[in-house]
Amino acid sequence: DQQVKQNSPSLSVQEGRISILNCDYTNSMFDYFLWYKKYPAEGPTFLISISSIKDKNEDGRFTVFLNKSAKHLSLHIVPSQPGDSAVYFCAASIGQNFVFGPGTRLSVLP
Amino acid sequence: KAGVTQTPRYLIKTRGQQVTLSCSPISGHRSVSWYQQTPGQGLQFLFEYFSETQRNKGNFPGRFSGRQFSNSRSEMNVSTLELGDSALYLCASSLGSIYQETQYFGPGTRLLVL
Numbered sequence: 448d449q450q451v452k453q454n455s456p457s458l459s460v461q462e463g464r465i466s467i468l469n470c471d472y473t474n475s476m477f478d479y480f481l482w483y484k485k486y487p488a489e490g491p492t493f494l495i496s497i498s499s500i501k502d503k504n505e506d507g508r509f510t511v512f513l514n515k516s517a518k519h520l521s522l523h524i525v526p527s528q529p530g531d532s533a534v535y536f537c538a539a540s541i542g543q544n545f546v547f548g549p550g551t552r553l554s555v556l557p
Numbered sequence: 558k559a560g561v562t563q564t565p566r567y568l569i570k571t572r573g574q575q576v577t578l579s580c581s582p583i584s585g586h587r588s589v590s591w592y593q594q595t596p597g598q599g600l601q602f603l604f605e606y607f608s609e610t611q612r613n614k615g616n617f618p619g620r621f622s623g624r625q626f627s628n629s630r631s632e633m634n635v636s637t638l639e640l641g642d643s644a645l646y647l648c649a650s651s652l653g654s655i656y657q658e659t660q661y662f663g664p665g666t667r668l669l670v671l
Contacts, residue, residue, distance in 0.1 A: 483600075490561070490647050490662025491600070536600055547592075547600035 450474050451539050453548035462557050466524040470537035470548050473518065477539035477546075482511060482522045485534045485550070494535075495522070527555045559584065561650050561663035569669045575636040578666045582629050582650030588612075589631040590660065591623060594645040603646075606631050607653075635668075643670045 452471045460466045468482075478499040483491035497504040497511045497520075504511050510523045520539075524531055534550045562581045570576050582589050591603040602615040606625035623633045629650070635642055645667050649660040 490649070490664050492662065493660055538600070545602045547602070549599035 449549070450477075450546045451537060451548040453535075453537060453551045455551050456549070457552040457554070459554045459556060460527045462529055462555055463526045466522075466527045466531065466553055466555065468522040468524075468535050468537075468551050468553065470520040470522075471518060472520070472539050472546075474539070474541070474546075475515075475518065476541050479540045480511070480513060480520050481538045481540070481545075482509075483536045483538065483547075484531075485536065491536060524553075527553075529555050529557050531555050561648060561661050563646075563648055563663040563666050565666060566664065567667050567669075569671060570638050571671050572638055572640060574638050575634065576638060576668060578633045578635075578646055578648075578668075580631045580633070580648035580650075580663060582631070582648075583661055586650035586652055586661075587629055588651045588653060589625055589629060590649045590651075591631070591633050592647040592649065593617075594647060594665070595643075600647070603633070638670045640670050643668060 450473050481496040482494040484494050485491040495506050495509045495511050497513050502513050508524055512521045532555045534552045536547050536550045538545050538547045564579045588607045590605040593601045603617055604614040604623055605612045609625045620636045625631045645665045647662050647665045649662045651660045
């Protein structure tokens with residue numbers, strides 16, 4: 448039973464457009480959410496996080512939105528760049544227990 | 558500052574054997590966490606060590622164990638290997654709490670169990 452779901456295994460976006468990656472979770476006790484980016488043969492890189500007391504957090508081209516009532520999280524990348532092509536994992540935590548989603552592979556086309 | 562290093566990078570074992578993986582955190586980082594990544598299950602949290610003490614543990618069987626040394630280096634051990642243990646094992650370090658601090662991941666050790 449997956450507690451954190453990323454229902455789109457892959458996503459293709461044109462360079463310069465917006466990329467929207469979605470994540471759903473089932474446990475309302477999760478209180479902290481993170482997004483990681485992973486290139487092949489490398490470990491994941493932390494991107495951005497959000498606490499459950501907020502509904503939006505922005506860092507440069509990356510914005511994370513949290514809808515607690517829908518138990519839904521999304522990552523927006525604007526504008527998308529070819530270097531953003533990677534697998535994106537969302538993660539949710541209760542205290543220091545982390546649960547990761549299966550990942551979405553983003554391809555940004557030039 | 559050197560990043561997180563993991564050794565070995567690749568490993569092939571047979572069922573029933575045991576394996577030890579090593580992780581050296583970024584200098585000054587006291588927290589080391591271990592994760593397993595498989596195509597079917599994604600990233601799964603194994604456990605976290607802080608100041609030589611296991612602070613938290615994910616839902617893995619007792620065959621998976623770890624320890625941390627006084628210099629913050631950590632080892633993960635898997636005994637009685639099963640085919641399903643084939644995965645990429647990642648370790649991550651952070652200054653303090655992985656809840657509040659950014660984690661920095663190593664490149665991983667790819668384990669193949671035959």
